[in-house]
Amino acid sequence: MQxxxxxxxxxxxxxxxxxxxxxxxxxxxxxxxxxxxxxxxDVSASRAKLAALVENFDVGPYLPSPKTYLDRHSELAFGAxxxxxxxxxxxxxxxxxxxxxxxxxxxxxxxxxxxxxFSDFLEKGPRFVKPVLFPHAYSNxxxxxxxxxxxxxxxxxxxxxxxxxxxxxxxxxxxxxRHGRLNLAFTxxxxxxxxxxxxxxxxxxxxGTASAVESLRGPYDANRSGFVPGDGAAIVVLEEYGxxxxxxxxxAGELAGCSVVNSPGGPTAPASLRAxxxxxxxxxxxxxxxxxxxxxxxxxxxxxxxxxxAISSLAKEAGRTLTAFSIKTIVGETTGAAGxxxxxxxxxxxxxxLIPAIxxxxxxxxxxxxxxxxxxxxxxxxxxxxxxxxxxxxxxxxVIKS
Amino acid sequence: MSSSQPRIVVTGMGAVTPxxxxxxxxxxxxxxxxxxxxxxxxxxxxxxxxxRGGEIRxxxxxxxxxxxxxxxxxxxxxxxxxxxEAVADASLxxxxxxxxxxxxxxxxxxGGYGTAEDYFAMLQGRPNSGGRGxxxxxxxxxxxxxxxxxxxxxxxxxxxxxxxxxxxxxAAGAWFIRAGRAKVVITGGYDAxxxxxxxxxxxxxxxAKDSVRPFDLNRSGTIFSEGAGAVIIEERDHxxxxxxxxxAELAGCGMNNNAYHMTAPAKEGAGSAAAMRMALxxxxxxxxxxxxxxxxxxxxxxxxxxxTQAIKAVFGEHARKIPVTAIKSSTGxxxxxxxxxxxxxxxxxxxxxxxxxxxxxLTPDPECDLDYVLNEKRAANLTTVLSNSAGIGGCNAxxxxxxxxxxxxxx
Numbered sequence: 004m005q006x007x008x009x010x011x012x013x014x015x016x017x018x019x020x021x022x023x024x025x026x027x028x029x030x031x032x033x034x035x036x037x038x039x040x041x042x043x044x045d046v047s048a049s050r051a052k053l054a055a056l057v058e059n060f061d062v063g064p065y066l067p068s069p070k071t072y073l074d075r076h077s078e079l080a081f082g083a084x085x086x087x088x089x090x091x092x093x094x095x096x097x098x099x100x101x102x103x104x105x106x107x108x109x110x111x112x113x114x115x116x117x118x119x120x121f122s123d124f125l126e127k128g129p130r131f132v133k134p135v136l137f138p139h140a141y142s143n144x145x146x147x148x149x150x151x152x153x154x155x156x157x158x159x160x161x162x163x164x165x166x167x168x169x170x171x172x173x174x175x176x177x178x179x180x181r182h183g184r185l186n187l188a189f190t191x192x193x194x195x196x197x198x199x200x201x202x203x204x205x206x207x208x209x210x211g212t213a214s215a216v217e218s219l220r221g222p223y224d225a226n227r228s229g230f231v232p233g234d235g236a237a238i239v240v241l242e243e244y245g246x247x248x249x250x251x252x253x254x255a256g257e258l259a260g261c262s263v264v265n266s267p268g269g270p271t272a273p274a275s276l277r278a279x280x281x282x283x284x285x286x287x288x289x290x291x292x293x294x295x296x297x298x299x300x301x302x303x304x305x306x307x308x309x310x311x312x313a314i315s316s317l318a319k320e321a322g323r324t325l326t327a328f329s330i331k332t333i334v335g336e337t338t339g340a341a342g343x344x345x346x347x348x349x350x351x352x353x354x355x356x357l358i359p360a361i362x363x364x365x366x367x368x369x370x371x372x373x374x375x376x377x378x379x380x381x382x383x384x385x386x387x388x389x390x391x392x393x394x395x396x397x398x399x400x401x402v403i404k405s
Numbered sequence: 406m407s408s409s410q411p412r413i414v415v416t417g418m419g420a421v422t423p424x425x426x427x428x429x430x431x432x433x434x435x436x437x438x439x440x441x442x443x444x445x446x447x448x449x450x451x452x453x454x455x456x457r458g459g460e461i462r463x464x465x466x467x468x469x470x471x472x473x474x475x476x477x478x479x480x481x482x483x484x485x486x487x488x489x490e491a492v493a494d495a496s497l498x499x500x501x502x503x504x505x506x507x508x509x510x511x512x513x514x515x516g517g518y519g520t521a522e523d524y525f526a527m528l529q530g531r532p533n534s535g536g537r538g539x540x541x542x543x544x545x546x547x548x549x550x551x552x553x554x555x556x557x558x559x560x561x562x563x564x565x566x567x568x569x570x571x572x573x574x575x576a577a578g579a580w581f582i583r584a585g586r587a588k589v590v591i592t593g594g595y596d597a598x599x600x601x602x603x604x605x606x607x608x609x610x611x612x613a614k615d616s617v618r619p620f621d622l623n624r625s626g627t628i629f630s631e632g633a634g635a636v637i638i639e640e641r642d643h644x645x646x647x648x649x650x651x652x653a654e655l656a657g658c659g660m661n662n663n664a665y666h667m668t669a670p671a672k673e674g675a676g677s678a679a680a681m682r683m684a685l686x687x688x689x690x691x692x693x694x695x696x697x698x699x700x701x702x703x704x705x706x707x708x709x710x711x712x713t714q715a716i717k718a719v720f721g722e723h724a725r726k727i728p729v730t731a732i733k734s735s736t737g738x739x740x741x742x743x744x745x746x747x748x749x750x751x752x753x754x755x756x757x758x759x760x761x762x763x764x765x766x767l768t769p770d771p772e773c774d775l776d777y778v779l780n781e782k783r784a785a786n787l788t789t790v791l792s793n794s795a796g797i798g799g800c801n802a803x804x805x806x807x808x809x810x811x812x813x814x815x816x
Contacts (some may be wrong), residue, residue, distance in 0.1 A: 100664070101679070105662065110543050110545070111542055111543065112565065114542055117518070117601070118525050118528075120604075120605060121522065121525050121601050121604070122525070122529055124600065124601075124604045125525070125526055125529055125531055126529070128452050129452045129453045129454075129600075129603075129604045129607065130452055132604050132605070132608055133608075134608035134609065134610075137605035137606075137608055137609060138609070138667045138668060138797060138798075140605060141514065141565070141567060141797065141798060142514075142544070142565035143565050143566055143567055143796075143798050143800065144667075144798060146662075146798070147662060147667060147797075147798030147799055147800065148667075148798075150662035150663075150664045150798075150799065151662075151663075151664050151665060151666070151667070151799065153664075154664050155662060155664055156661055156662055156663065156664040156676065156679060157661055157662075158659075158660060158661060158683075159566075159660055159661050159662035159800060160564060160566070160573070160577055160660065161564060161565055161566055161800075162562065162563070162564055162565075163513075163516075163543075163544045163545070163563050163564060163565035164544070164545050164548065164561075164562045164563045164564070165543045165544075165545030165563075166543075166545075171560075171562060175577065175580060175581075175584075178580060178581075178583070178584035178586070179580065181584070182410070182583060182584060198528065199524070199525070199528055199539075199542070200542070202528065203524065203539035203542070206536075206539065207539070262586075263559070263560045263581075263586055264558055264559070264560075265508075265509075265552050265557050265558050265559060265560065265561035266558070267504075267549075267552045267553045267556055267557060267558075268553055274558075393545055395545050395546065395548075395549035395552075395561075396549060396552065396561065397545065397548075397549075397560075397561045397562075
């Protein structure tokens, strides 16, 4: 059976740098960072001090119906969904909801409400918990709320698969459209940073030690000390290509190939290479066709090196220099939402024909065949490779064609 | 349904349940009508409104898994143990490199949140808290564990779809096989009773104090329990080529959302009906070919009547001829594990020609008037069995199994 093609027809990114495709795109292209010293919660007990948080977000305008309570996680996701739907040009009153799937992913879900709910238990005992909070404490609460408000009664999945969650959500939607099961999918994910997450990552010594944005060292930097966590949400609308063209949709790119591999114990260069190569092959391309890699790299000492080594091997196969870029010093490491935000990034750069400098990159690691931009690079971008990884070893790669 | 969609079969099963650990132990117990509800001892239930649940007390992780498991939460231990039984059942362990083309797709409500309670307590400055369990906040740790155990290089995935999880893992897992991303997928559903889960579930007003009585007029709710089920699905050609024992075929599957309300089912079970239709269509199956429905049957007032309505809506006249059973009456509501364990019961029903009973039934409810298998198991020659699952947030997942060797033409 002829495999169908998948168009990206709507983007709804929401991160510390901005709300919606235009805002987000401008921030990425101009190198404006959303990283700041944390003020939303107490980090005095942590070594790390910086995060890229979404502050003062008013979800009101983005809600189809009023809510008495929403976890901040759900708020950001509602924002992203509304933005993506608008961006797609699909009339919310007029599309076949049973033909549309909702593919959502989140590493930590509504963990803040879970923590809040349980705090009453710890402080006062089981008789004093607030029942109304508990349905908002699940990993799948946000996906369910979206389905309810948007009447999405078709295929429904919530990936709770660590940092590759939104990437997996996009991959499964791509698979189902490709194999003729669906024509339209709302995909993506969300994760937020609360004190619990920040403190835990800090204790594990994963976070960078810069206390001021000026001393932040970027992904792939030889002096990196860890990553900066970030709030993030993105909904990406995927549609069967022919249908997208027929309705006159603006096509931001074609999701042309995906892959998912696992590397037991943690990501390795060979596993990362395998993931990238599979995605490239599935897109009917060769390594030499890749104009840009939007990397997973976040400033993590070990994993950035793993990815870089893999990209270097890919460059060797390609017989050309590959350019690798990362947004994670602009929007932070958004864990489960990262994959979807990286896809939004790929679309923004394809559209602009520009690869910005990596924010905070002062001393690029030496990697044969890999250009790590410290200055913007202009030129047509025809195919982008996007990598998403979980520290436990799960790796997802995408190829997006212009 | 596309005729080019690869056929998928079940080649391995594993079970950790309150009525038996190990598939055959579970199956003997559930056919006998055992009940796994007891006073919860793992934590003090003094101030809780409910003190009885399906707690598993006799569980110990097999020796060989203890090193790799470390101090991981008991929910993950349940999953690991069930997976090990399934892998052995599927004769995969002896195939050294099966991991290269294999995936893991699990699903859970709360994962290892029981251990994460300690981390929350530390953050809150509670005394005697060691701060353990931060890692458990990402459910991926469980899939990573299984992946390290069997060197899984295909998709390593965890879903969270509340109490539809076990069935959802199978349905989503099937899509990785259909898309060619794995030949074999270890699917699983798992959950454990923790103070976090118990305090929340008690507050939802869906629990009963004494027993689970699906379809009974005086039913008063469900009772939560714990455990894990593993169902290994495999591309049929791959299974045949390696001479694997085939338990049943996965004839169809589907998952959706009611898009209606966080905790109440859709009117007349519309969402559940849509999920059943999705699964039937997925397999190109005529509703009249279904011989038995293993119900979600939680024993709550709303579920049992809306599920009955949904079955009638989907099967029409044929509905009255389909024996229906709800094994949550025996096992309690195993949350994420329920769908996996009910899949296993569905498959064994086909194998043995026996439908396990819905126990604790005393008084018929005029609104629940299907042919339920009540209090005693029933012999039945079954070819095609449909299993329903649903969960908070309006999630539904449906899996359909068929006796291996049959095709749509014969069914």
